[in-house]
Amino acid sequence: MKFILSKLFWGILRHFLSDKNYAKFRYWLELDTSLDLKNPESFTEKIQYIKLYQRTDLRKLVADRIQVRNYVANRIGKDHLIPLLGTYETIARNDWIGLPDKFVLKANHGCGMLEIVRDKSIYDFNHIREKTEEWKNTDYYRVGREWVYKELPRKIIAEELLLDEEEEIPEDFKFFCFDGHVKVIQIDFNRFGDQKRNLYDRDFNLLDARLLYPRYEKPVSKQENLDRAIEIAETLSQNFNFIRVDLYLMKQQIYFGELTNYPGNGFKPFEPESMNIKMGELLTL
Template sequence: MASDLRKESFRKNVSNLYRHSELGYQLVRPFYKIYESILKVIPDEVIVKSSFKKHMGYELDLNNPKTLNEKINWLKLYNKEDIHTLIADKYRVRSYITEKIGAQFLIPLLFHTDNSDDIIPENLPNSKFIIKTNHDSSGGIIVRDKTAVDWPKTRKRFKKLLKENNFYSTREWQYKNIVPHIVVEKLLTNEDGSIPDDYKLHCFNGKVQFIGVDLDRHKENRARNLYDINWNLMPCNWGRPNGKNLPKPSNFDEMIMLAEKLAEGFIYLRVDFYSVKGKTYFGELTLHQSSGFRKFWQHECDEKLGKLLDISTLKNKLKKS
C-alpha cells in the first residue's frame, strides 16, 4: 500500500511540475505532444489493458469482468452514449441538473468563459470562489482573497488547461468532445471556513450501493471513508487511508433520493454532493471512478462490489448487435 501511495505522489509531483511550472511545461510539452500523437493511433482496448495492468497489477479480463474496476473499464470501452459527454461537462451539466432535480441544488455560478484572458480581477467577485475547467480533474484554484492571487500566472495555467484533452491517456470517451470552458463558482465552506467533505454516491443500475467520503481534499493528509447504504463504515480502502469516522449527515436521505433520480438509466454513475449547514449542493457526475485504475487495498472489496454491478443487459445487447 505504501508503494502505491509513493507512486501516486510521484505522478502528482510530475503533474504539478507540468501544470504549475512554466519551465516544466515548456520542457515537457513537446514530449507530451509526441506521446499524445502516438496514443491517438493505438486502439482503445490496447491502451486500457496496458494501463489497467500497470495500475492494478493483473490482466484486465474484458470477456468476463468480475471486479468493480474491471467492470468500470469494460463500461469505459463499450458503453458510449451522447448524454455521457453532456454530464461529464462541468459547465453544461448544470442545465441537466436543473432539468432533473432543480437549480436549487447547484453551486452558484459567478462567471464563465472560454478565454483564459478573461480571468482578471475585474470580472470576478470580491467573495470567495473556485476557478476550474469543465473538462479537467485538476481540482481548480481556490480563491479566498483575489488581491493575493498572481493573476498572470493563473491565466497561463488555464490557457494550458484549455489545450488539454484527457481522452487520449484514459480512453474515457465522454471527455473527447467536450468544448473546454472555464467556470467560476462560489466557494462552499463550513462555518469555520474549511472546505466541506465530498460525498460520492456510487450508483449501480440506478441504485446507491455505497458512499465514498473524501475528507481534507485540499490537504496533504487527504483521506477516504467508504460507507454502506446504512452508513456503516466499510472495511475497504479505495486508494486512500481512512479518516475519522463521520456521523451520518442530516440530509443523507435527500442525497440518496437525488442521486437515484440522476442515476436512473445508467449502469454505473457516481453522483457527488456537498453538505453545508444541512443544505445539499451538487458537485459532479462521474462515469468511471478514477478511470477504473484505482486499486482497492483489499482485493476482496473489489470483487464483492463488482458482484453488485450488473452489466449483463448491455453485454447481451452488444452480442446481438
C-alpha cells in the same frame, strides 16, 4: 522489465495504442493482472468495459461541467447547483476584476484542472491567465483515454466557493449508484491536505475496505441530511447502470458536485480484492 515498460508506455507507446489496447496495457501496469473484457467480474474491469463499449450521448453530456448543470436542474432543481459566476472562452482582465474575493475556477472538459481562490488580492492575473490557458490546451481525452472528454468544447467556469461553518472546504460525499440505487458512500476528508477517505454502506455502517487513501480515524456522525442526499443521488442516477454522484452536504442545503462515469478511470481498485469483486457484482452490464 516492468519498470522499463512503464517508462516506455508513459513516454511514447501510449500515443500509438488504440483505446482498448491502452486500457489493457495500463491495467496490467497498475493492477499487475490482465484485463478480462470478455468476462469482466471486478469493479475495475467493468468500469473499463463501460468506458470502451457503453458510449452513450448521456455519458458524454454529464461529463461536461457546463452541460450537466441543465441535466441536474431538470431532475432535482436548480437550487442544488453551486451558483455559477461566469463561463469564459478565455479569462480577460475585466472578467477577473469582476469576480468576487473568493471563488473556484475549473475547466469544464476534464478533472484536476481546478484553482481554489480564497483571496483574489494575492493572485497575479497573468499567472491565472497562463494556467487557465494551459487547461484549455489540455486534451484530457489523450491524458487517460476517457472517451467522454473527446472533442468537448473547452471552457473555463467560475463558481461560488463553498465553505463550511469553520470556513473550510466541506467534505466530499460520493455515492456509488447501481441501476439507480446507492450501495456505497465515500466520504473524502481534507481533500487538499492530508487526505483521508472512509467507505460506508447506504445505512452508514463503516466498511472494512479502502480506496486509494487511508481511513479517517476520528468518529464520524451520520449527517442529518444524508437520507435526503441519498434520494438526490438516486434521482440523478436513474438513467445509468452505474454512475457516481458527488454531492456537498452543507447544513442548509445539498449541492451538486459532479457525475463521475469512471471513478479513478477504472485503474484504482477497492481493497481488499474481495471488495473490488463485490462492487463488480453490483454492476450489471
